[in-house]
Amino acid sequence: MRQGQQAAAQVFETSVPARMDRLPWDRFHWLIIAALGITWTLDGLEVTLVGSLAGAIHESPSLALSETQVGLSASAYLIGAVLGALFFGWLTDRVGRRKIFFVTVIVYMISSVATGFSWDFWSFAFFRALTGAGIGGEYAAVNSAIQEMIPARRRGTVDLAVNGTFWAGAAIGALSALVVLDPAIIDPEIGWRAAFVVGGALAFVIMLLRSWVPESPRWLMTHGKPGEADHVVSQIEAQVEARQGPLPPLEYGPVRLSRRGKATMREVLHVMLHRQRRRTVLGVTLMACQAFCYNAIFFTYALILTTFQGVPANEVGWYILPFALGNLLGPLLLGPFFDSIGRRTMITATYAISGILMALSGLAFQQGWLNAWEQTLAWTVIFFFASPAASAAYLTVGESFPLEMRAIAIAIFYAFGTGIGGVAGPALFGWLIEGGERTDITLGFLLAAALMVLAAFAEWKLGFAAEGRSLESVAAPLSTHEG
Template identity: 80%
Template sequence: MDRQTAVGDVFETDVPARLDRLPWDRFHWLIIAALGITWTLDGLEVTLVGSLAGAINESPSLALSATQVGLSASAYLIGAVIGAIGFGWLTDRWGRRKLFFITVGLYMAASIATGFSWDFWSFALFRALTGAGIGGEYAAVNSAIQEMIPARKRGTVDLAVNGTFWAGAALGAASALVVLDPAVVDPEIGWRAAFIVGGVLSIVIMFLRNWVPESPRWLMTHGRGEEASRIVHEIEQRVEARHGPLPPLEYGPVKLRRRGHTSLRDVFDIMLHRQRRRTVLGITLMACQAFCYNAIFFTYALVLTKFYGVPSGQVGWYLLPFALGNLAGPLLLGPLFDSVGRKVMITLTYATAGILMAISGYAFQQGWLSAWEQTLAWTVIFFFASPAASAAYLTVGESFPLEMRAIAIALFYAFGTAIGGVAGPTLFGWLIEGGQRTDIFWGFLLAAFLMLLAAATEWKLGFAAERKSLEEVSAPLSLEPADGQKVS
């Protein structure tokens, strides 16, 4: 079936239904591999800084203080905020595919440059530019993945892809064990080489993305219905060749009106008026998980070295199980977000992580835990916190119309990161430098409170999106309503 009819500026298309009825195929694996690698890169970047914090602190050429390590982490996040907004706006105007290459190219150049840093200011600048590339990726990639994955699998896939951040984190932790081993390489060279190699790896990503088409849904909502239908037809032909006849469509076509680019005025009108409840929900989920994650993960290596006496070259051994627990959470719990439902699972994961974090923080303050016991506690906590954090991106992407999906993701990521992410590492770096367990305990309690606040907000404002098409969850701005029908 290849339905595309048009009368003047109004046209009818069944592209969404055709994308949602596709059986799982290697095409979907290609989308995950080529686009989902973004989170692996981000995990690699974040973990490298966390794992290498001790080595960078001891580096003869940099010798960053704990506060400067926290500030450089904040610089990375500030860059991510700026990149997300700028590239997110361009993604909705130019398309998903063009931005794939621009953002990964910026990441590659900045990551390599980080390996040649000569002082705190150059290190912070290159980290900010690296963050800008990753921030831009979040907007383009999150929107594209949600738009091309069938509705019945959207939650499972989105959480799993976001969870691959921790595959990168595990890779970063394992890499740190090698590059910081004096028997293998001089640590002063090792930490620099880690950033350079991370940038070079992005060449593989560019190769894979050559095979990824533009999002048919983006084309459809920008008046390019025929091109969208042609791309879907090509996908269908390849899928049919491997799986046989395709199943029938589960719902009918949508009628759209050709329109220009969505202005920022329209974006803010929808966020602040038409979808105010979803805006409050998205900000809360994003900001609370960002503070929790960035505050703890960016500075955990400093906790290990300062309070447990773990040598900087051995930090990777402790971060590795922590990362694997974070990876297991979305993979094992993700399918429940499509079966049990978004509202129940998001509330449950945020609340569980918050309660366990408060308990663990008190145990840390009392000195009850060894380095390995502390690591085990964090592994269990973030088994639940990881799918919760991933669900924040899923919620924001599903909350708003297709025409503004990328900029919406970017704005929420930027706002949430600015509130919870930038302040977190700096605050915890300062608390750790003070050397008092009680001070850090109050930081842990703050993170726990925010996770519980997010759980309560989800229970109050959450909405059902599981197994529904994106157009049903949030109607496109270009949707042409049927006679007598009101579009919300």
């Protein structure tokens, strides 16, 4: 009898998911977007700074990096991001979302400032790797928290829009580069260093914003803390109700969970390799293909303009700015269709369109048909579609697996996709550009295009419906009690 009572005490029902999903859109949700979504803006700022400043760093009397070293430093950033994602992703599922997204922003802040004081290639690459570790950890912790706190009916729209703010950071980085590389304003040798220092200092503002963000109630719920989860949701409901009046009724019932220990890596791998094998194949394909395409093009964007189009290094920002704005508008304008038309159709379409257009632009580049602005326009149109496709890869991975392993799942797929596509892409394209042959660059473009079309095919065959559904119905928590 006593054992039965103890077993019963380990089982509980909670309406936390239904209560979070029924909330009307409120200032609370804007706070989540502002405080957590800033991660992608920072990443965009960091990546664009290196892209826009590549020419100045290459010509820097103190560093004088070769084209290959510029590509390798980009790969160092991504290697750091991979390792940071894995380490902090593992911690995020164990100790909570809130603690980790404070730690990761501190890592980012310190290492970004340190980059501004680099003295040679090795120090520059090392500090870039540490900066990447902070950003990689942010992806796991922040993606998890955002998906768990946004109502199901808007999860796709918000997730894509937040991921798309990477390009707001890219636009800021491009504009900043125009200032810090203008000899009439500041010595470019000081300017590129100051850009990294200021970028790191912005992290302090982020820490202030995040002090108002609570722990994810869903994380608390699935880690045997239903009382704390209920308390957090009650506080959120009280604030929303005070501003918007009585809340709508619940749209579905409670979930029945068991108190259990933390998910082990053995459980994580069992779910990925056995229970959800199709989703694992899909996630790997989407992440790796978009990572290669994006990082190969964007990390070497400035080098292509300066090497093949004759654009001065201090004017590259003007060409990156429209490209960044196109990438930002894609998720904002197309994002709502991922919740209305559906994930499978929209992901397939965006990957396929961007891949086909990439192949066509590569062939036009080979023939020399495009000048600098025409090349920029072509890439702007391509990545208007590729940007929501890439954001949807993170959305898909987050929705594919149980709550107890969501952060480490995001981290593993981010690490694998970035390791395969992201690290190899910049190094390969840097080497191709250094060779100085348009035909070699075109082969890189065609490879990126083929990978995007492959990802579209994988989504069409393996994609699943998640629009408008609670996270728990898309992927049942490991702690679900069937009795």
